[in-house]
Amino acid sequence: MGLPLRMDNIHAPTVPAGPSSRPLANGNAKHLSFAELQAKKDDMEAELKALSGVLDSHGVNMETPLTTADGFPRADIDVAQIRTTRARIIRLKNDYKDLLNTLEKYLHEHFASIQDADDVAPGSANRTEMLGDSIPVTLEEPFAKVNSVVAGSPADSAGLKPGDEIRNFGYVNRGNHDGLKRVAECVQGNEGQRILVKVTRRIESNQKQELQLNLTPRRDWGGRGLLGCHILPL
Structure with missing residues (x-):
């Protein structure tokens, strides 16, 4: 009776580990x-x-x-x-x-196509102007709020301000943020790349401003983290 065969490659997948789809x-x-x-x-x-x-x-x-x-x-x-x-x-x-x-x-x-439409519209201003007809009728519900922003940070350069309510952070929204874990995942996976962030900003007690900001996570801005801001779940 022979000895059992060793399986030196037992940890290799039973089928090719390439993408299935x-x-x-x-x-x-x-x-x-x-x-x-x-x-x-x-x-x-x-x-x-x-x-x-x-x-x-x-x-x-x-x-x-x-x-x-x-x-x-x-x-x-x-x-x-x-x-x-x-x-x-x-x-x-x-x-x-x-x-x-x-x-x-x-x-x-x-959103780049939306921004392009805004840029050629009469009276269009900078990236933090109030959006009008370019905003979908149904807006995503905010899922996080900006608590603080460090001066000179990527968040500051993008135009984020304390009190801004985040509706979308790249592909992250209220339905999938998972306690803000998806935000961290999005930031880590897009270092050095632009992330579209949609926020609601209260400018007066009964008025809000809907903004779309371009945020680029990076390490070389002189502070801690990739964003330089602190956000809290709502």
Whole structure:
């Protein structure tokens, strides 16, 4: 009776770890509406959560060794299922990253076209002018409020002010900000790139100003963090 074979590559995914639907993010996705892209994003997040639950049920994570000290498959866990689950998570995360980039590009292009229309309109001023017909009739509800802004910071340069209520921060909105975790994710993933931030600013007790600001996270501004502002959830 021969000895069992060692599985030196046991940690390798059971199927190629490349993206499972890469054309969705880079190709066909551009033909989808924003609502459809957002729905696909929600579906991916739900599946990633479910797959994470599968790993949790086995008492493992993405880094847990699947072999014994002498290199043989562990007998106390379902190695095959764990490898398959890990492979799916890797592919989904690749797709998810691409989809977020697609959403970000969609928003940039959409609001850039709005800004271009404002620039040629009679009486158009700077980026912090009050927006009129270019604002959709239905505005997103604010989900965060700017608490403080450091002078000379990227947030200051973008025009953010204490008291501004944030309705959209790139692809982040009230429905998906997850306790502002998505804001941090958006900032980290767009260092050195412009992020469109839509805010509501109270200029008088009964008047509000709707603004769209361009914020570029960066480290070299002379202070802490990438933004230089502190925001709180509403």
